[in-house]
Structures are given as C-alpha cells and as structure tokens.
Amino acid sequence: MGLQTTARAEKHYSPKFGSIVAVMAATxxxxYGYDNGSISGALPFLTKQYHLTPALQGAVTSTAVLGSIIGAVFGGRIADTIGRKKMMLLIAxxxxxxALFSAVPVGIWWLLPVRFCIGLCIGASVVAAPLFIAEFAPAKIRGSLLVSYQIAQTIGIIAANFIDFGFSFSGNWELMLGISCIPAFLVTLALIPFxxxxxxxxxxxxxxxGIETLQKIEPPDNVASELAKIDEELKMNEGRFREIFQKRFLKAAIFVIVFGFLVQITGINAIVYYAPIIFKTIGLATSTSILSAAIIQVSSLLAELISFFLVDRWGRRPTLLTGIGAMVMSSLVMAVLFFAGHFDGAGIYLAFLSVLVFNMGFNFGMGSLVWIYASECFPARLRAAGASALLTADLIANFVVAQVFISALHAFGGGWTFFVFMILSLAAWFFIFILAPETKGRSLEEIHNYWDNGGSWNK
Incomplete structure (x- = not known):
C-alpha cells in the first residue's frame, strides 16, 4: 500500500506522540525497580523469621535473577512473535x-518459586521495553528516552526503600513485597490504548x-524516507538468535555481550539488594540501614537525571567513562575502609559517601546507557535477538553477584570483596575506552552500518 496524501499524513502527525509512548513504555x-528495592528491605526480616543461612539469603534474591535470565533468553523471540506491546502487557x-503471591506468608519454599516467576517477567521486560522505546523514539532524543527507562527503575527502587523503611518498625515484609501489585496493575491499564x-x-x-503509526511519529516530509529505511532493513526474513554470531555481526555481538556482563559483575546489585546488610555490617541499626539505602537511591536518581540531559549532548563515551571512573574510586575506598576495620565516627560517613558515589557513578554511566546499546547495535530484524544477548549476559552476572556476595562478605570480608569490584570496574573502563562507539545523533541504520563495516564510520 502506498503512502497517504500529505494532508492526511499531517492530520495523523503528533509531534509528541512517539515520546509519550516511549515514556509510557519506560514506566x-x-x-522492575520496585522488586529490586523491596527485597533488600524485606530480607533482614525474612532472615529472622525463617532463620536463613547466607546461602539461602542469596537464593531469595538470586532465584528472581535466575528467572530473569530465562525471561531474557526467550523474551526477544516472543517480542518479535506477538509484538512489543502485547509482551509488555503480559509482563505488567x-x-x-x-507480587500478590509473594505476600502470602506460607514459607521460604513458596516464596522461592514465586520470585522465580517474578524474574521471568523482569527478564522479558528488560528486552521488550527498550525495544519498544527505541522503535518509537525520535533519533535526536532516543538516548534520553532510553535513559528514562533506567530512571523509572530507580524511582521504583526509591519507592521500595521508603516503603520498606515505613514497614521496618513492624517488620511487615509481606506488605513490602506485595504492595507492588498496585503500580503493576496501573501500568497494565496505561499501556492498553497505545x-x-x-x-x-x-x-x-x-x-x-505500520504506515499509520509511522505517520503519528514522523513529520510528513520524513515519513517516506523512514519507511524506505525500515523496508530496506526488513527485506530479509526475521532474524534468529544464532545469526548475531555470523561474521558480519560478530564484533557487535562480542561488544554487547561483554558490555552486558560488565554492567552487573562490577557490583551494582550488591548495593541494590544488600545495602541494608552492608550498612548493618558497619554498625547501623536495621531501620537506619534501610533509610540509608533509600537516600542512596535518591542520589542515583539525581545522577540519572543528569545523564538524561547530557547523554544526547555530551555523548555516550564521556558519560560512560566518567561514571565508571567514579565506581573504581569508590570501590577502592570501600576496600581500604574494610581492610582498616574502623567504622566509627568519620569511617561510617566515608563508607556511606563511597556507596553513594558508587551508585551515582553507575547510574550516570553504565546503568543508563546499557539500554541504549542494547537497542542500537543491531538492525531491526535482529534487534530483539541482540538485546536478548546483551541482557542475558547482564543477568548472568547479576545472578553471580546476587548469589555470591553475602557468602563472600562472610567468608572473605568486605575488603577483598570490594577490591574485586574495583578491579572489575577498572577492566570495564578500559573495555569501554577501547571498543565503545560514539552513537550520539546517529540513526539506527547508521549504527548498524558501523558494525557491518568492522567498527568504522568511514566506509
């Protein structure tokens, strides 16, 4: 079917429609963020009620991550089959x-499979939502709108931490976990009209x-050229996961998989999941530890908002390198403090500040930009498969940190644990410096050509 007349196209066009849909997807x-935040506050009370060992504490958290790995592996293919929107409706x-099931206090062996199912939803969401955003967002603000997905996650974590703090005096972990059913249901309703x-x-x-929807997003003069670009990309059949490892895509595949792994293995979710336990280790009370974790996440939101306004002006690479540099220094300070073993007076404040800077650095850099690279590196027919590859690697590293961190903290102490995070953050800095492309202002098709040309803009 050909394009409609210019007058009809102008009637369809809404300058803010693409941005509105992308923001709705980001919600x-x-x-996702609420679940990450709520388990950190609930865990001390679950540990007390069910007498959890360090291994079981890790399992409560990592079971959801294990489910998310499976969700991410299959999420891209399902999103291609049933659509990005239907996928997100199922997720919400x-x-x-x-969330309702997780509030039922039957026992730890009930909670573990429920959290696994929550993880399936999380894994699918981290594939489907960035795809939906990237394919609706105008190119000039695509980076900012993808950062908004990370901002939404942090808002969820902040809400969870403050709600956890409110319930910490009664120890009501059931409401800490179950109350997230309310925003999840509201998101479901909000997505239906789009x-x-x-x-x-x-x-x-x-x-x-497709043309009708494109006319809502693109100015009338741009519709024909955008349609031609999409048609060119879609001449071949839908992509399969194994295709991203073909020679022409191999460099992009290696980049996104290693980048995804480094995002999590550097330790951010040790802070998100276990901040109250870390702060208890340095001498703070349970309620104070949960409140401190909430304050940390507020600072993370500030970092993401700064990234939101800078990433399409300053560029991807400077944003990433600055954020990771802050993570390196913060991990080093935490390692030194734990080796010294003095958490009284100034030591407590310095530890709190170090964790705060680590979170800000992560959310300013890798935490915000992982969604950009997840959705930019492959052509349309392979975009879901590429996002699945990056985010599966990301979630595998998340699983390792979630399962191992508490046991490592008990077995080796905070000094060696944070020293390892510092080394891994340093490795991430050099990886980005050497291999990450600057995609600011580039169309998805130009970025696809960059990887096709062996990592060069010039051919």
Missing part, C-alpha cells in the same frame, strides 16, 4: 499476580497499520 521499569499483568511500533507492524506485513 514498566518502575515495577504477570508482575501484578506474582499501538505497537511501526517497525514491528511492517515486519509482520501489517503495512497499513
């Missing part, structure tokens, strides 16, 4: 149901719907 991050509805992405409609042969 899925709120419920799943969060609603399993269409799927133009690229997905065109990929599935629904050309009329």
């Amino acid at each position: 899925v991050g709120v419920i 509805l799943g969060f609603t149901v399993f 269409p799927d992405t133009p690229r997905w409609y065109l990929m599935k042969g629904r050309r009329e719907k």
